[in-house]
Amino acid sequence: EPEVTQTPSHQVTQMGQEVILRCVPISNHLYFYWYRQILGQKVEFLVSFYNNEISEKSEIFDDQFSVERPDGSNFTLKIRSTKLEDSAMYFCASSEAPGQAYEQYFGPGTRLTVT
């Protein structure tokens, strides 16, 4: 069964450093998302991406964040200058088509620890 994959599974970084989280969405999916989950809390939307551009973003997704689809398979989330409060699980998700954007499939997540 196709699945969303994410790397690395765990990333430790120092405050102020840049990090890039990588995702490989399901191959025939066209909508891509990033969510985050602070430990013990609910899953929060960060950004959605379709047709090589951001389609929607939350207030969390400020200028420190950027997304990119550098090739036909990868989807990345970059945090330019990490803060302590960026420590969280980051989930990538994808869905098949705009009309079926409801059925989002999540990757296993990257645990980001900012020290």
Add this chain to the structure above:
Amino acid sequence: QQQVKQSPQSLIVQKGGISIINCAYENTAFDYFPWYQQFPGKGPALLIAIRPDVSEKKEGRFTISFNKSAKQFSLHIMDSQPGDSATYFCAACSGNTPLVFGKGTRLSVIA
């Protein structure tokens, strides 16, 4: 108005019992209501979902009940098993908008 309120925060059920988790929403534009199951260290996995044109959807031991007038929906897990122990999130969205998640319910099924 974008919130989805979920209860209870945690739930302990005997093996074989029925687990019931409830969610309520305010935004009447929401038209898709999925439930996600999350095991520790894993991403949320789509479990079952419903649209507001039906009042109930059943898949195996999992049933969603939907009350459009009350703006509430619930997940029922029949014959709960220890393997069902996980955190369950309800969510809602409309069109191509992002999913709005509830705060989650930690379910423990004890033998």
